[in-house]
Amino acid sequence: MKNRKLLMIPGPVEFTPEVLAAMGLPTTSHLAPNFVEVFGQALDRLKEVFLFPDGQPFIVAGSGTLAMEMAAANLIEPGDRALVLITGYFSDRYVAILERCGAQVTALQPPAIGDTPPLEAVEAALAQGDYKLMTITHVDTSTAVLSDVRTLAELGRRYGALVVVDGVCSVGGEELRPQEWGVDLVLSASQKALGVPPGLAIVVAGPRAMEAFRKRKTPVPNYYADWTNWLPIMESYQARKGAYFGTPPVNLIWALNVSLEQILEEGLEARFARHRRLSDAFKAGMAALGLAQVPVSLEKAAHTLTNLYYPEGVDARMLPHVRDAGVIVATGRHPALGERYFRVGHMGAVTSADILVAVGAIEYGLRKMNYPFEPGAGLAAAQRVLLG
Amino acid sequence: MKNRKLLMIPGPVEFTPEVLAAMGLPTTSHLAPNFVEVFGQALDRLKEVFLFPDGQPFIVAGSGTLAMEMAAANLIEPGDRALVLITGYFSDRYVAILERCGAQVTALQPPAIGDTPPLEAVEAALAQGDYKLMTITHVDTSTAVLSDVRTLAELGRRYGALVVVDGVCSVGGEELRPQEWGVDLVLSASQKALGVPPGLAIVVAGPRAMEAFRKRKTPVPNYYADWTNWLPIMESYQARKGAYFGTPPVNLIWALNVSLEQILEEGLEARFARHRRLSDAFKAGMAALGLAQVPVSLEKAAHTLTNLYYPEGVDARMLPHVRDAGVIVATGRHPALGERYFRVGHMGAVTSADILVAVGAIEYGLRKMNYPFEPGAGLAAAQRVLLG
Numbered sequence: 143m144k145n146r147k148l149l150m151i152p153g154p155v156e157f158t159p160e161v162l163a164a165m166g167l168p169t170t171s172h173l174a175p176n177f178v179e180v181f182g183q184a185l186d187r188l189k190e191v192f193l194f195p196d197g198q199p200f201i202v203a204g205s206g207t208l209a210m211e212m213a214a215a216n217l218i219e220p221g222d223r224a225l226v227l228i229t230g231y232f233s234d235r236y237v238a239i240l241e242r243c244g245a246q247v248t249a250l251q252p253p254a255i256g257d258t259p260p261l262e263a264v265e266a267a268l269a270q271g272d273y274k275l276m277t278i279t280h281v282d283t284s285t286a287v288l289s290d291v292r293t294l295a296e297l298g299r300r301y302g303a304l305v306v307v308d309g310v311c312s313v314g315g316e317e318l319r320p321q322e323w324g325v326d327l328v329l330s331a332s333q334k335a336l337g338v339p340p341g342l343a344i345v346v347a348g349p350r351a352m353e354a355f356r357k358r359k360t361p362v363p364n365y366y367a368d369w370t371n372w373l374p375i376m377e378s379y380q381a382r383k384g385a386y387f388g389t390p391p392v393n394l395i396w397a398l399n400v401s402l403e404q405i406l407e408e409g410l411e412a413r414f415a416r417h418r419r420l421s422d423a424f425k426a427g428m429a430a431l432g433l434a435q436v437p438v439s440l441e442k443a444a445h446t447l448t449n450l451y452y453p454e455g456v457d458a459r460m461l462p463h464v465r466d467a468g469v470i471v472a473t474g475r476h477p478a479l480g481e482r483y484f485r486v487g488h489m490g491a492v493t494s495a496d497i498l499v500a501v502g503a504i505e506y507g508l509r510k511m512n513y514p515f516e517p518g519a520g521l522a523a524a525q526r527v528l529l530g
Numbered sequence: 531m532k533n534r535k536l537l538m539i540p541g542p543v544e545f546t547p548e549v550l551a552a553m554g555l556p557t558t559s560h561l562a563p564n565f566v567e568v569f570g571q572a573l574d575r576l577k578e579v580f581l582f583p584d585g586q587p588f589i590v591a592g593s594g595t596l597a598m599e600m601a602a603a604n605l606i607e608p609g610d611r612a613l614v615l616i617t618g619y620f621s622d623r624y625v626a627i628l629e630r631c632g633a634q635v636t637a638l639q640p641p642a643i644g645d646t647p648p649l650e651a652v653e654a655a656l657a658q659g660d661y662k663l664m665t666i667t668h669v670d671t672s673t674a675v676l677s678d679v680r681t682l683a684e685l686g687r688r689y690g691a692l693v694v695v696d697g698v699c700s701v702g703g704e705e706l707r708p709q710e711w712g713v714d715l716v717l718s719a720s721q722k723a724l725g726v727p728p729g730l731a732i733v734v735a736g737p738r739a740m741e742a743f744r745k746r747k748t749p750v751p752n753y754y755a756d757w758t759n760w761l762p763i764m765e766s767y768q769a770r771k772g773a774y775f776g777t778p779p780v781n782l783i784w785a786l787n788v789s790l791e792q793i794l795e796e797g798l799e800a801r802f803a804r805h806r807r808l809s810d811a812f813k814a815g816m817a818a819l820g821l822a823q824v825p826v827s828l829e830k831a832a833h834t835l836t837n838l839y840y841p842e843g844v845d846a847r848m849l850p851h852v853r854d855a856g857v858i859v860a861t862g863r864h865p866a867l868g869e870r871y872f873r874v875g876h877m878g879a880v881t882s883a884d885i886l887v888a889v890g891a892i893e894y895g896l897r898k899m900n901y902p903f904e905p906g907a908g909l910a911a912a913q914r915v916l917l918g
Contacts, residue, residue: 146556154557154780165781166554168534169542169727171858203592203729205776208754242753333777339557341591341729341779364752365630366596386863388593389721391729391782392542393553470559475774 147465150500151472152283152311152447152487153334157397158404161338164397172392173384180399181379181390187402188346191336192313192328193410194320197346199380200372201398203391204343206310206331211239212345212367213277213306213329216355220244222274225267225303227259228252229289230282231476232308240277243363248273255478256438258289261297268301274354275304275326280312284476286449286485287437288316292323299324304351310334313344314405315417315446315489326351332394335417335446337401337490341394419527420488420497421445427501427524431508431515436476436483446489449474451482456511458484463510467503494528535853538888539860540671540699540835540875541722545785546792549726552785560780561772568787569767569778575790576734579724580701580716581798582708585734587768588760589786591779592731594698594719599627600733600755601694601717604743608632610662613655613691615647616640617677618670619864620696628665631751636661643866644826646677649685656689662742663692663714668700672864674837674873675825676704680711687712692739698722701732702793703805703834703877714739720782723805723834725789725878729782807915808876808885809833815889815912819896819903824864824871834877837862839870844899846872851898855891882916 149156170177181201188199202208214236218224224245226236229252240247250259250267268276276298278289291307298305304326312318313328315335320328325348332342347355347369355369362368371387378385405413425435425448433450437443452460458481464471472485486500501520508515537544558565569589576587590596602624606612612633614624617640628635638647638655656664664686666677679695686693692714700706701716703723708716713736720730735743735757743757750756759775766773793801813823813836821838825831840848846869852859860873874888889908896903 147562149557149559151559151561153777154559157557162554162556166550168550169537169545169721171537171539171542171860172728173539173860174535174858203731204596204754205591205779207776208592211752211754239753242749242751331777333557339779339781340560340777341782343591361630363630364599364755365627366592366599367752367754388595389541389719389728391593391727393727394729394779394782470562472559472561 148469148496148499150469150486150488150496152485154340155334155487155490156492156496157337157339158401158491160404161397161401164400165339165393167393167396169392172390177392178379178382178384181395182382184395184399184402185376185380187399187406188344191402191405191410192320192346193318193322194328194346194348196321197348198352198376200345200369200376201395202343202372203341203388205340206343207235208367209329209331209343209345210236210308211364212343213327214240214243214245215362215364215367216369217275217304217351218243218245219358219360221246223248223271225250225271225273225276227264227276227278227289227294229258229279229285229287231284232282233277233279236277236279236308254438255476256285256287256436258287258442261293264294265297268297268303273303275306277306277308279308280318281316281444281446283311283447285436286444286447288442288444291318291325295323295325304354311444311446314413316444317414320348332398335489337405338394338398341391342398417445417489420492420494421448423494423524423527424448424486424488424497424501426527427520430523431505431520436479447485447487449483449485452484453513456508456513457481460507460511463507464503467506469500469503497524497528536857536884536887538857538874538876538884540873542728543722543725543875543878544880544884545725545727546789546879548792549785549789552788553727553781555781555784557780560778565780566767566770566772569783570770572783572787572790573764573768575787575794576732579790579793579798580708580734581706581710582716582734582736584709585736586740586764588733588757588764589783590731590760591729593728594731595623596755597717597719597731597733598624598696599752600731601715602628602631602633603750603752603755604757605663605692605739606631606633607746607748609634611636611659613638613659613661613664615652615664615666615677615682617646617667617673617675619672620670621665621667624665624667624696642826643864644673644675644824646675646830649681652682653685656685656691661691663694665694665696667696668706669704669832669834671699671835673824674832674835676830676832679706679713683711683713692742699832699834703801704832705802708736720786723877725793726782726786729779730786805833805877808880808882809836811882811912811915812836812874812876812885812889814915815908818911819893819908824867835873835875837871837873840872841901844896844901845869848895848899851895852891855894857888857891885912885916
């Protein structure tokens with residue numbers, strides 16, 4: 143029996159063999175010509191994968207939280223106003239980060255967990271607020287709520303706010319077109335739909351964001367997050383010249399470059415479509431088993447993960463059974479929902495086979511918990527979507 | 531011909547096959563029982579490898595600069611005074627980081643590049659200053675200057691300053707006994723003598739440092755660097771329970787745990803002795819070729835790297851030849867010295883064979899630059915030390 147479990151959490155996810163092989167390559171100098179080329183390629187490819195050709199990419203050792211702080215620390219000056227659209231735990235975190243950077247933050251709450259703040263409320267806030275920036279969590283991993291970035295970005299722009307998108311759980315899987323939609327900055331991390339082990343904070347900042355940064359009157363409060371330190375480095379590698387501020391995480395960047403190449407080979411449109419199709423299949427399977435999602439509607443549900451309430455009579459004791467059936471899924475992450483739900487990631491290198499295995503394992507877990515359902519009902523519903 | 535060059539820069543260095551294999555393992559969940567055990571073990575082993583049994587370890591995705599900022603941001607409150615002992619570029623950087631955190635910084639200069647600030651000057655400053663903390667760069671990679679941490683820590687303690695040691699280029703290679711010597715915090719990074727690819731910021735903080743952190747009256751200015759966020763996570767993994775703040779860099783931590791086990795198998799005393807012996811051999815080889823070191827004396831020269839002035843008639847055009855002979859060494863990193871010197875790292879998994887290969891490659895480079903010397907003189911001098 144294979145000892146290896148299928149990792150279906152919302153990050154880290156399953157990675158391709160080529161990406162893992164790159165992780166284990168002998169580390170080269172961060173200034174060696176072959177690494178300079180790899181880092182430069184990765185920066186160029188990031189702009190393509192982010193659909194942000196005019197963006198300035200940053201790749202720094204850190205987690206997604208560092209990427210969030212990097213955006214806030216470089217764009218906010220003390221007293222600036224920021225509007226945060228709350229869709230879960232990670233948008234809540236953005237309030238704390240922005241306040242730490244000296245911003246006066248307005249947090250716009252949704253009517254209920256699983257929902258988004260109403261558009262009218264967003265517009266009313268923007269009209270009153272004179273906000274320097276607005277943050278949108280594209281997919282909040284804690285709820286699986288999907289934000290309508292296109293509409294929100296258009297609103298934010300109209301009222302002069304910089305539009306910052308937390309794309310940690312979306313970039314490379316969920317449809318996102320920053321340049322076309324008028325987004326000013328997208329931040330992400332390596333370990334989700336970008337398909338690379340955790341350890342990279344990634345930001346692509348558009349011209350208006352970079353201009354706001356250049357016009358700052360006060361120093362960036364954080365040294366490690368300060369673009370003043372990193373911008374010359376990124377520009378240098380983009381020009382295929384080595385440079386030093388902090389030692390780059392060579393193996394992770396090598397792996398990122400492999401993954402970005404694979405993403406571009408698949409094509410962004412095909413990749414968005416695959417994530418949508420596999421998500422639809424998984425969600426159909428769960429619905430056939432009677433499991434309800436955390437997001438209030440399918441329109442507001444992400445395609446990179448699915449967050450599901452345990453059905454009547456079932457609780458978190460189901461997860462070890464799912465694991466016994468070979469699949470690791472995640473516990474809840476939203477304080478207000480506690481242990482009432484679980485989360486299943488399906489992004490990056492995920493395949494239709496993985497979806498079937500995950501549905502099958504959840505059926506096994508439900509059966510072990512004596513939940514009443516027709517065996518195979520979830521699998522059949524998922525397969526109907528997969529086979530079109 | 532093997533295409534692979536021997537990496538003899540002051541980080542990243544050559545890593546063991548076992549460490550690289552761990553890098554390429556399929557990534558598991560950061561909450562999976564096997565990873566919880568690995569992370570917990572790595573934290574426990576860090577205290578052993580740092581010779582800091584009462585220390586609180588932190589392992590966070592980032593570079594050594596983040597580790598420097600983490601120490602400063604968590605210990606300094608606005609207006610606190612800090613004393614920085616300057617021995618090169620990285621101590622200069624600590625001035626900038628501490629100032630960014632709101633400290634009033636006194637930078638104590640050495641009489642010349644390659645030297646350390648005089649002990650009397652350090653004591654005079656401490657006696658006048660009411661310093662909250664003092665930073666010592668154990669080995670400043672830009673100069674290869676070695677600080678006398680034992681004596682300095684005793685001084686710092688006597689005058690009530692927290693003693694912070696930047697051990698980026700020392701921990702795991704250079705003799706350092708924080709607990710025995712009264713050091714309050716040691717920071718490091720993965721890619722040097724700790725023997726793991728770059729991407730991990732590492733801190734071990736002693737009881738007095740943790741107490742100063744707990745007694746803060748103002749919030750830590752940085753969110754990502756804030757121990758308030760990380761301490762419960764580290765304590766949880768130390769107790770072999772998973773916890774979440776930011777996704778840990780799973781593969782790097784797995785590799786770190788392998789490297790720490792290898793370090794403990796070798797034994798710290800044996801490892802210090804090996805670094806000293808290989809360093810002595812390399813330095814003897816360079817001296818036999820007439821190359822002068824940047825540090826003003828052997829007592830003030832690190833054992834993890836050697837920084838050498840180009841001799842008369844030789845300049846940085848030598849390095850491509852050294853590379854042709856199979857070895858990558860590093861250019862200078864100190865602004866005031868510019869291109870007048872080069873740097874050779876010999877730490878971590880380095881062997882006596884690597885030392886001979888490096889000396890041989892430098893002889894090749896010198897010959898190509900038409901520098902007059904007796905071929906083999908460097909190798910013979912190195913070998914005499916190696917064979918005792």
